Amino acid sequence: MDDSTGSYKQNCLPFYVGDKQVGIVRRDILCHLQKYKDVFIASSSKLKLSDDLRTFKERSDTVHEVLKDLREQNVLDTLNGWRNETIDIRSSPREDPILKVERSGACLFGVIVYSVHINGYTTKDNQLMMWLGRRSNSRPTYPNMLDNMCAGGLTSGQSVKQCAIKECAEEASVPKKLTDKLKAVGCVSHIFEDKRGVFPVCEYVFDLHLPSNYEPVNADGEVGSFEMITIEKVMDNIVLEDFRPCSAMIALDFLIRHGFVSPENEKNYAYLAEMMHIPLHSYFTYTTPLFSR
Amino acid sequence: MDDSTGSYKQNCLPFYVGDKQVGIVRRDILCHLQKYKDVFIASSSKLKLSDDLRTFKERSDTVHEVLKDLREQNVLDTLNGWRNETIDIRSSPREDPILKVERSGACLFGVIVYSVHINGYTTKDNQLMMWLGRRSNSRPTYPNMLDNMCAGGLTSGQSVKQCAIKECAEEASVPKKLTDKLKAVGCVSHIFEDKRGVFPVCEYVFDLHLPSNYEPVNADGEVGSFEMITIEKVMDNIVLEDFRPCSAMIALDFLIRHGFVSPENEKNYAYLAEMMHIPLHSYFTYTTPLFSR
Known part of the structure; x- marks a missing residue:
């Protein structure tokens, strides 16, 4: 702040x-x-x-x-x-x-601004590996920092799934037979502010299990390069400053859901899980959506 | 309330x-x-x-x-x-x-009271099935209602993993070669109250992929019976009153993480994900644990 x-x-x-x-x-x-x-x-x-x-x-x-x-x-x-x-x-x-x-x-x-983030991952020598993008050096925000494989904001009229498929195509040239395997796995909600203003952000998260011979290729100039890295390296990068903050949170959510970060190796486990899901959708309204639909 | x-x-x-x-x-x-x-x-x-x-x-x-x-x-x-x-x-x-x-x-x-919940699931005819327990009729709380396969509270001095293994053994007689496959996949935080008092609850969630020929057997009298049911039936049961409320939430978290409940089929998706992770660990304290460890 x-x-x-x-x-x-x-x-x-x-x-x-x-x-x-x-x-x-x-x-x-x-x-x-x-x-x-x-x-x-x-x-x-x-x-x-x-x-x-x-x-x-x-x-x-x-x-x-x-x-x-x-x-x-x-x-x-x-x-x-x-x-x-x-x-x-x-x-x-x-x-x-x-x-x-x-x-x-x-x-x-x-x-509240909505976006999608896609965790691209694969298995190599029986080890799970994540595909991360490094943002293009020319981007106005977070240049040259690590990102999830694909991410992008929902625009007017677009559904969450449509947005995920579009970002996969634009940012990593993922063919349709692979985007059919996109799996919605939750969302991460957080809020931050900087000199520009206030950003309550809800990010819909997708996992995409890729064949081991698949390599993402950027199509829109927003990604400088892609790297396939080990889970250990992802963990190191989350606590270094190399990661775009919200993408680090999405990667951490992946590590928690896949059992790599656990209550046994992370004392702040429950705190982190809660902080990645802050109640944006009840912060502004005191209605109870579940009972009014 | x-x-x-x-x-x-x-x-x-x-x-x-x-x-x-x-x-x-x-x-x-x-x-x-x-x-x-x-x-x-x-x-x-x-x-x-x-x-x-x-x-x-x-x-x-x-x-x-x-x-x-x-x-x-x-x-x-x-x-x-x-x-x-x-x-x-x-x-x-x-x-x-x-x-x-x-x-x-x-x-x-x-x-804050901590517990573990274990989602036991298997694959049958290419279809994912969940094992649910039905609570014994003689239990003082929520008798005869549906539960996750195993669940139980952390006692003094017990680690989260120890508790999960113990509950698997007591409630479903899961052998050690299977509990070795317990995967920590997050936690669900919520708060409720009844005439007894106030319950802020943090539930550590585990997934356990079981062989298709495995059948859980209760060992401590707390489970009346086990049922292996389809995902469609789990979804139906979550919105009926058959489920113990906190176990329904754990099952919903499973359905979200595994892509069965998605932003495409559930308009309250983000709201539900947030409400299952309310910030109990920062409700009482205004310290920032991440920077003070």
């Missing part, structure tokens, strides 16, 4: 669309958003999207104009990473989206 | 040993404990074990005498289930125990 921005707990206001909290806005960001008084209604206890915006399209178009304007003013660093890609915002995963927003602007509102 | 006792958030005081919170005490239980003024120091903000009790043995012996006395008075229902078995209380899993307490009394202090 960056001391210059401070803890999100003390320095944030809840962000509402309608009567549902969908995010958190830091005060250093709030001061820019609340200038758009027809769009954002600020009070001492919350920031709310105007109720005059009634449809998905009205909300999305209006917020898009605000973000474009802020980008031109060059006052919010994250908007320099404009992606021309939107993400859907829902009040819960069961609901239809209520708003879509340019990906680089999501951290301004502290809305 | 039982309405007659109310939410633990509003009706509980934190329970401290030394300067560390290790549990939560409900007010309907507090009124019995605070009569022992030399042992428990009650204030408006906390209940604290007396600092005059300096060692593990002093603390354990003194609390044991209090619980025996309360049992004789017959004022706390849970003590009718006296087990003659103690559990260790630590301020964090990395620390030595600071106190041990009779198992039936743990819910009075709302301390």
